[in-house]
Amino acid sequence: MQAISPSSPLVSFIPIRRRITRFAPNKLFVHCIYRSDSVYFPNGVGSSRADWQSSCAILASKVAAQEQPTDKSGEDYVNDGSTDHVAAINGHKTSMDLDLVPLNKGSSDDGNSNNNKLMKPLTITDLSPAPMHGSHLRVAYQGVPGAYSEAAAEKAYPNCEAIPCDQFEVAFQAVELWIADRAVLPIENSLGGSIHRNYDLLLRHRLHIVGEVQLPVHHCLLALPGVRKEYITRVISHPQALAQCELTLNKLGLNAAREAVDDTAGAAEYIATNNLRDTAAIASARAAELYGLQILADGIHDDSNNVTRFVMLAREPIIPRTDRPFKTSIVFAHEKGTSVLFKVLSAFAFRNISLTKIESRPRRSCPIRLVDNANIGTAKHFEYMFYVDFEASMADVRAQNALAEVQEFTSFLRVLGSYPMDMTPWCPSSGD
Numbered sequence: 001m002q003a004i005s006p007s008s009p010l011v012s013f014i015p016i017r018r019r020i021t022r023f024a025p026n027k028l029f030v031h032c033i034y035r036s037d038s039v040y041f042p043n044g045v046g047s048s049r050a051d052w053q054s055s056c057a058i059l060a061s062k063v064a065a066q067e068q069p070t071d072k073s074g075e076d077y078v079n080d081g082s083t084d085h086v087a088a089i090n091g092h093k094t095s096m097d098l099d100l101v102p103l104n105k106g107s108s109d110d111g112n113s114n115n116n117k118l119m120k121p122l123t124i125t126d127l128s129p130a131p132m133h134g135s136h137l138r139v140a141y142q143g144v145p146g147a148y149s150e151a152a153a154e155k156a157y158p159n160c161e162a163i164p165c166d167q168f169e170v171a172f173q174a175v176e177l178w179i180a181d182r183a184v185l186p187i188e189n190s191l192g193g194s195i196h197r198n199y200d201l202l203l204r205h206r207l208h209i210v211g212e213v214q215l216p217v218h219h220c221l222l223a224l225p226g227v228r229k230e231y232i233t234r235v236i237s238h239p240q241a242l243a244q245c246e247l248t249l250n251k252l253g254l255n256a257a258r259e260a261v262d263d264t265a266g267a268a269e270y271i272a273t274n275n276l277r278d279t280a281a282i283a284s285a286r287a288a289e290l291y292g293l294q295i296l297a298d299g300i301h302d303d304s305n306n307v308t309r310f311v312m313l314a315r316e317p318i319i320p321r322t323d324r325p326f327k328t329s330i331v332f333a334h335e336k337g338t339s340v341l342f343k344v345l346s347a348f349a350f351r352n353i354s355l356t357k358i359e360s361r362p363r364r365s366c367p368i369r370l371v372d373n374a375n376i377g378t379a380k381h382f383e384y385m386f387y388v389d390f391e392a393s394m395a396d397v398r399a400q401n402a403l404a405e406v407q408e409f410t411s412f413l414r415v416l417g418s419y420p421m422d423m424t425p426w427c428p429s430s431g432d
């Protein structure tokens with residue numbers, strides 16, 4: 001893999017970190033904070049902090065020109081009555097207006113030509129990649145090298161340049177700011193369940209799901225060389241990894257507290273950096289190798305069918321096809337809450353479209369609906385956003401008709417992406 005690696009001469013594992021500053025209402029900017037003064041850019045940008053900061057400034061100014069509503073839930077983009085059905089469902093007429101076209105702040109819809117003078121035409125530089133672009137696809141992931149997300153990035157895009165980010169949100173922003181071409185994010189695990197944070201972020205940002213990968217996850221218990229199980233008083237890892245190994249950890253008879261950290265490989269790195277002889281990490285065998293730890297126990301996940309599903313995100317959607325199995329992910333809501341759920345789901349059932357996942361999250365823009373029950377009091381219903389994945393391509397007329405029907409029953413509907421299903425032959429995590 002060409003990504004920042006331990007053998008890189010310039011830097012050891014510098015994840016993109018975030019410091020978000022509000023420059024203008026509703027506008028977030030990412031700044032990069034470093035662990036060291038030099039940064040590794042394999043393709044062109046100088047290796048100094050100053051070079052990188054000027055690159056960030058260029059990126060930030062490009063984004064400032066666009067005034068995208070990135071930190072809105074997207075609920076304004078609702079049933080606009082456009083005839084372009086899929087685009088209307090997504091709330092925009094072409095995908096271009098989401099990502100590239102600087103909006104004309106001064107112009108009005110009345111076609112005033114003076115105002116139109118303010119319109120900045122697209123130039124070739126608006127379309128060209130960020131300065132550090134190289135021949136490899138740059139893929140942002142959350143964690144440090146050795147994290148499962150890095151392995152998922154490599155599985156999705158072999159030979160990509162994997163870019164570590166310290167938080168999920170940073171991975172989204174890295175793509176929005178053209179620092180990365182794709183983000184790869186865990187969305188659900190067969191044992192631990194959904195990664196809710198990423199469901200929320202999918203709605204808050206306007207990236208498109210362009211693919212999925214399912215990665216068998218094989219966990220090991222790692223400690224410093226020479227440390228024995230009896231010395232361990234603390235086990236640290238990503239909360240999902242702790243959940244996936246809960247029963248096995250109990251069976252191992254460890255008298256250890258469990259502590260959540262940002263990612264599995266980060267836990268291993270932390271132990272190595274701080275020379276912690278009383279702490280073990282749940283992480284991959286690759287993390288053990290990278291950070292010089294020994295494997296105290298191999299394959300400690302509670303079931304060998306331990307698979308995490310990742311989604312790949314891009315600034316532009318892909319064109320859906322029908323010549324191979326596709327999946328489509330949508331999110332919707334309705335003022336009447338869960339009462340419409342049956343109608344929505346029946347739109348798929350009548351057309352023989354299988355659902356592969358349904359998830360609900362709090363509807364943060366209006367979390368509670370009050371129902372006045374006159375003399376009895378007030379019923380307070382929680383409001384939800386519903387996320388549904390179904391097995392059909394948006395190029396399939398059945399899916400188009402189903403969504404046209406769903407649109408009738410919902411007050412908000414967005415297609416998050418229509419993308420090829422991961423059909424790799426089944427092969428549980430190695431070593432089981």
Ligand SMILES: O=C(O)C(=O)C[C@]1(C(=O)O)C=C[C@@H](O)C=C1
Pocket residue numbers: 142143146147148149150186189195217238240241262263264265308
């Ligand atoms: O911590 C990591 O290594 C990750 O890539 C994150 C993550 C997750 O968020 O679910 C990914 C896969 C495993 O399920 C455990 C953790």
